[in-house]
Amino acid sequence: MFEQILERVRQHKPLVHCITNYITTNDCANIVLACGASPTMAEAEQEAAEIASVAGALDINIGNLNTMTVAAMHQAMEAANQHDVPIILDPVGAGASSYRMATLRDFFAKYHFAVVRGNVSELLAVGGAASNTKGVDAGAADAVTEENLEERVAFFKQLSAKLGAVVSVSGAIDIIASPERAYLCRNGHPMMSCVTGTGCMLSALTAAYCGANHDAILEAAAAATAAMGVAGDIAYRKTMEAGQGTGSFRVHLMDAISLMDTDILNGGMNIEIR
Amino acid sequence: MFEQILERVRQHKPLVHCITNYITTNDCANIVLACGASPTMAEAEQEAAEIASVAGALDINIGNLNTMTVAAMHQAMEAANQHDVPIILDPVGAGASSYRMATLRDFFAKYHFAVVRGNVSELLAVGGAASNTKGVDAGAADAVTEENLEERVAFFKQLSAKLGAVVSVSGAIDIIASPERAYLCRNGHPMMSCVTGTGCMLSALTAAYCGANHDAILEAAAAATAAMGVAGDIAYRKTMEAGQGTGSFRVHLMDAISLMDTDILNGGMNIEIR
């Protein structure tokens, strides 16, 4: 599965323009490089449109908004939509503050997104459902489980139709949904939530994969999630074998993404289509 | 000693709201996660109060001030004081510029802090004594030594009374002082000062420990310092054994915090009460 998706990234080295938060921006730039693409994190209002218009993909992450970055995001998103550059939106902490919700409503009213990617609490909030976000972490009550899986898949397929975007939801079971089709992925380890920015990194990785696969956005988004999950599995194994902690886990995770190819991905992923 | 302090962090997973500097914010978020708490680094004026009011603790770090973050800090600190959320203040580079001193004076006039934590040059400057800060690093002439220990302990106990806050001072000998009681900690290694942000990380860790131990702020602050010192000892040992440098030391340090528990802490710490 996902033949060519990863290879195209290393061949085409798409320019991935990220306007993200300053907490995890270094990790985002590094994961874009690790998968073979080229990051640029320009966020000045004076240049955001110019750079977005020549990018392969635009990654917009609202993890740390301020007046200046929001202005740059608007410039970049308008240019991206004009030039058919796919936008990946990460609604970090949606539901945690009214400022974030108001900003998101404004974004959805004005721009078209290729993928909206976040944790389940964030995507529930985006979908107008009750959610239990805890700062930027998903609330335990919102988790996708084997019991509510059917219902959640239906909800996110509908949300995908409503938004006109692929909806990519991370958690113990990941759901990557278009209106008709959803990939379910059961890879990764809870230790991933003990390192900041694994969600932001996945959004940047999704942007890189989409940037080299404009004609296969759903598959690119699913492959990115699967790759991150498999990398999490590998990193967890290495960390446990060596009796290490979360600092080493983070390094192993980046190593695994930089060494990832279609064979490793297919050998490790546990994926299902509904 | 410090029974329950660390365990409560992993049980209650307090939300730790950090408004800090962009140099070390990733490390701060990661250490909060490593000890079992949940970080949020929100610093937009539009949401800082809303988020601080539901946090377990608020970490304010002046390592890289600008007009926007200072405004957000005011909003967050006012909300924190109203909702009895303990504030940990890290006066990074106090004494290095008149802008920082003026900002600090304004903060002390308006808000109540649970803990003020910094290096000795910073705390001397906060206390109105002559200090020899070098940028954001402590000046050698200010160091706490066995010779001036008595005098320094008395100074910081008085400063604690004056500020109405626990005073937590890092160095070769750490001093964590209330007006009546001071913990002295002789753990850690000079290599910690060869990695940026170990001070900022300790402030974030202190906030996480305080966030789960509102009824024991002095002990929580002392336990955080002791845990960081013991982690520094462990990390230094691993680095030397493998012939590594400061890059690996930093990874080992995060590993040690993520693996820290009361047994490891009590087995490694060298602490004294005066």
Next chain:
Amino acid sequence: MFEQILERVRQHKPLVHCITNYITTNDCANIVLACGASPTMAEAEQEAAEIASVAGALDINIGNLNTMTVAAMHQAMEAANQHDVPIILDPVGAGASSYRMATLRDFFAKYHFAVVRGNVSELLAVGGAASNTKGVDAGAADAVTEENLEERVAFFKQLSAKLGAVVSVSGAIDIIASPERAYLCRNGHPMMSCVTGTGCMLSALTAAYCGANHDAILEAAAAATAAMGVAGDIAYRKTMEAGQGTGSFRVHLMDAISLMDTDILNGGMNIEIR
């Protein structure tokens, strides 16, 4: 070669004031510490001049401009020139947007730089030649090769004369040029371009070396480039031996800089003078 250059950094521990981008600022601070100097990343307009005027060197990096940081840069550069503090300029992404080019033109009109350091696309753009920058990465067509080496060396010697600054150009073959003399360095590995910020880190390292060697700016800049190249060679070897990826490479790179001395440098470097 380069006797005393590295040792002076560890002896004098110069204060290195960096106004850089928030993507790689943590790595820049860490490499300044790793080589034995003391970083401060202050970028508030209110304190930039005060801090720059007492620094050993000032590192200005335009990787992520905004209105506030540009204002702080002006304050800091004016103070640095007044107090004979050498300024190292990293024109990140020169050529990628008109905003960056306009900012650079303004800088060159107003201030004197000790060193201008970047990749070949950036320095070609600074020199007014056609360049093929891709975001913040050098374009393949611009690369310095054995074929165009003569021509490139002549171009950068002329550019050095025109700017009145040492010109330090990174790539497969590094060129560090004064008007009369150029060091060519053939160390390092392409994996360095798979980690974000290796260029920014080299600029910060150059500032640290220059900060302790005001009387030997060309040699200090060349030694910094050679040290980074040798560290890249060491890190690549360790990464390959252990079957690791770019996450580990980054850690090994920092380790190698923190363990670097004149012997290791001279044992590993492949340098030539023209």
